Amino acid sequence: MNSVLVKTLTAAAWLAVPALIGRLSFGADAGWAIFATGLLLLLGYQARNLRRLLDWLGRPEPGEVPEASGVWDDAFALLHRRERYLVHERQLLARLVVRYSQAGRALPDGVVILDGDDRIVWCNGKAEARFGIDGRTDVGQPIANLVRQPEFVKYLAARDYAGPAQLKTSRGADLTLSVQIIPFDDDQKLLLARDITQAERLETMRRDFVANVSHELRTPLTVLVGFLETVRELKLDPDRARNYMGMMADQASRMQRIIEDLLTLSSLESAPQPPWDRQVPMQAVLAGVRADAEALSGGRHRISLDAQGDWDLLGAESEIASALRNLVTNAVRYTPAGGDIRLIWRASEAGASFAVEDSGVGIAPEHIPRLTERFYRVDSGRSRDSGGTGLGLAIVKHALLRHQANLHIESEPGKGSRFTAQFPARRVAASQQSSGVAA
Numbered sequence: 408m409n410s411v412l413v414k415t416l417t418a419a420a421w422l423a424v425p426a427l428i429g430r431l432s433f434g435a436d437a438g439w440a441i442f443a444t445g446l447l448l449l450l451g452y453q454a455r456n457l458r459r460l461l462d463w464l465g466r467p468e469p470g471e472v473p474e475a476s477g478v479w480d481d482a483f484a485l486l487h488r489r490e491r492y493l494v495h496e497r498q499l500l501a502r503l504v505v506r507y508s509q510a511g512r513a514l515p516d517g518v519v520i521l522d523g524d525d526r527i528v529w530c531n532g533k534a535e536a537r538f539g540i541d542g543r544t545d546v547g548q549p550i551a552n553l554v555r556q557p558e559f560v561k562y563l564a565a566r567d568y569a570g571p572a573q574l575k576t577s578r579g580a581d582l583t584l585s586v587q588i589i590p591f592d593d594d595q596k597l598l599l600a601r602d603i604t605q606a607e608r609l610e611t612m613r614r615d616f617v618a619n620v621s622h623e624l625r626t627p628l629t630v631l632v633g634f635l636e637t638v639r640e641l642k643l644d645p646d647r648a649r650n651y652m653g654m655m656a657d658q659a660s661r662m663q664r665i666i667e668d669l670l671t672l673s674s675l676e677s678a679p680q681p682p683w684d685r686q687v688p689m690q691a692v693l694a695g696v697r698a699d700a701e702a703l704s705g706g707r708h709r710i711s712l713d714a715q716g717d718w719d720l721l722g723a724e725s726e727i728a729s730a731l732r733n734l735v736t737n738a739v740r741y742t743p744a745g746g747d748i749r750l751i752w753r754a755s756e757a758g759a760s761f762a763v764e765d766s767g768v769g770i771a772p773e774h775i776p777r778l779t780e781r782f783y784r785v786d787s788g789r790s791r792d793s794g795g796t797g798l799g800l801a802i803v804k805h806a807l808l809r810h811q812a813n814l815h816i817e818s819e820p821g822k823g824s825r826f827t828a829q830f831p832a833r834r835v836a837a838s839q840q841s842s843g844v845a846a
């Protein structure tokens with residue numbers, strides 16, 4: 408027998424007790440009257456609880472499930488349990504929604520949810536910044552009214568979302584965005600906006616670099632091929648032929664220098680970070696750099712070295728020596744005979760600097776910011792004639808950056824230049840040898 412029936416019968420049985428006492432004390436009529444009154448009270452109780460149940464079901468406020476005893480206790484207890492379960496489920500769902508919207512906000516891409524009519528339903532902060540929309544006030548607005556770039560409007564209208572569209576924005580900074588629409592859930596759409604400015608810049612740099620390298624190598628190669636054809640086609644006397652061979656050798660070594668510099672640059676890009684615990688013997692490096700400058704100058708310049716501070720650099724000796732050598736050879740190459748070149752080394756526990764001052768041709772201010780770009784030259788003819796590849800300062804900049812050092816360039820056309828490499832304190836260490844290189 409189920410518990411509802413048992414409880415109902417038990418309640419009825421309890422009514423029988425006073426009715427029986429009434430009957431024994433006052434006769435059968437009194438007994439029936441008491442029983443009927445009891446039944447009426449029970450009915451009233453049931454009707455009242457039914458009313459409370461219907462009221463609650465009409466407006467099921469959480470935590471307000473009625474309480475009662477008897478058979479209603481079971482019913483209300485079940486409702487209580489169900490209500491607790493629903494509250495728990497609702498909390499879980501709310502937490503899930505919060506977590507998803509936090510994840511959406513944290514995404515590095517701009518995200519906009521659009522409805523079937525391309526109206527904004529939701530967007531994250533990145534989308535607000537990239538499209539200039541407002542995630543609160545613009546909800547319900549057609550996105551095409553707010554993002555009006557023609558490429559975007561065309562992409563949206565075409566309804567062909569197989570691939571992304573690219574568009575430029577000029578909010579804050581010039582950005583290139585890759586915009587992709589992904590339809591989901593019947594008629595909703597997810598709009599993703601990825602910032603590809605950096606990738607595009609790198610791609611342009613890569614393309615320019617390949618074009619530059621090809622051009623730089625093609626020029627000497629064309630000259631070389633021309634000479635080769637001349638030597639093969641014409642009967643040249645030995646002196647002329649030797650002369651031609653000499654010019655061919657010049658072009659070949661120019662190509663070789665370009666390739667060597669390119670390899671140096673690529674190894675600087677791929678090599679592991681320079682060590683922090685390897686001391687570079689600066690006295691020896693400075694002496695070597697000075698000797699190189701003198702050899703290249705061949706006595707045409709007055710070259711001096713002024714070194715102060717018994718401190719060494721920490722890092723990769725070959726990279727540091729190559730950076731300093733490039734600065735010094737440039738000074739020799741861009742300073743006419745009779746000029747002065749000063750190498751100045753200053754080091755202390757606060758950091759170190761190596762400056763090369765020359766009294767050479769100097770550089771106009773508009774060129775200075777671009778000098779460290781690959782293949783950038785102020786005067787291509789002068790660079791080529793002095794054996795330049797256009798890569799020297801790019802190598803210097805790279806090698807210095809790898810040692811957390813900066814390159815400062817000051818120059819005045821016709822007066823001379825000063826190139827200074829500045830190393831931070833953490834890249835210097837007290838020298839273990841005694842000083843004695845200054846001259």
Ligand code: ADP
Pocket residue numbers: 737738741742765767768769770778779783784785786790791794795796797798799800801824
């Ligand atoms: P390059 O092989 O052409 O010398 P670099 O990268 O070493 O290439 O230098 C880039 C350009 O900077 C040079 O072409 C030259 O115009 C200019 N430059 C570099 N050093 C000096 C200097 N000491 N004096 C004048 N111009 C310089």
